[in-house]
Amino acid sequence: MKIGTDIVEIHRIERSLTQFGDKFKQRFLTPQEIELVQKTASIAGFWAAKEAIAKALGCGIGSELSFHDILITKNTRGAPEFKLSEEAQKIHRIKASSLSISHDGGFAIAVAVISQ
Template sequence: MKIGTDIIQVSRIEKALAQFGDKFTQRFLHPQEIALAKKTASIAGFWAAKEAISKALGCGIGKELSFHDIILAKDPRGAPTFSLSEEAQKVHTIQTSSLSISHDGGFAIAVAVIIS
């Protein structure tokens, strides 16, 4: 079992959105993720989630795993879930996983648990 966590100030995301607009979100989110994350706090939560997942996989975001290799979604009850791109699945084996995202007080945090 591996655990990854990440926390980010929502204001960092606000500044990036103000400076780069849609190019910023497109840099790390798929179109379906952009449709899910309507608020800045949610976008920050998605950033933290992708960072937490990459940490749980033991590689971080980089050559081995890109932001776009992690695909976030919501289950029927609204809980966050994720999958990996076909390319990333060749490198990372996941038997089961859990993802939690929260935001409050100007921060977004995510925790990912992965069993491989």
Template sequence: MIGIDIVSISRIDEMINKFGEKALKRFLNESEILLTKSSQNAAGFWAAKEAFSKALGTGIGSECSFLDIEISKDQKGKPFFTTKTLNKFNIKQADLSISHDGGFAIAAVILLK
């Protein structure tokens, strides 16, 4: 299952400027907020969670919320979905790639059940 999402970094930046940390708490858990150093990072996490939900075939909604999906980073900074997230959705393996360029963040996700 494959999911892809792209988001304007300025959209996330405007949301953060308007609502502050409340905006981040809408789509990031506490550990993710600690990893988020900029609007660019936050936009990448947003795109990754949207891409994950699309790969599931549900989109963000009642079956899969932003806060149901948790992202961490390994020692080299590579993002990955936590075991908790994979177990919740019965996913055996997940691959995640996030990139930023030209004012956009994009994420691609591959899930194997």
């Protein structure tokens, strides 16, 4: 089991949205994810989640794993889940995972637990 965590100031994401608009969201979210997130706090949560997943995998966001290699969804109860692109899954071979996202007090935090 590997664990990754990330925290981001929601205001930082808000500033990027104001400055770059939809281009900022498109940089790290897939079209399906953009449909899921309406509030800035949720967008910040998805940012933190993708960073936490990359940390749990031990590679960070870069040449081995891009933001778009990670797809965050919600299950029928509204809990976050994720899967990797086929190419990234071939490299990282995730067997099981868990993802938690929360936001409060101006921050969004995410924790990812991964078994390979």
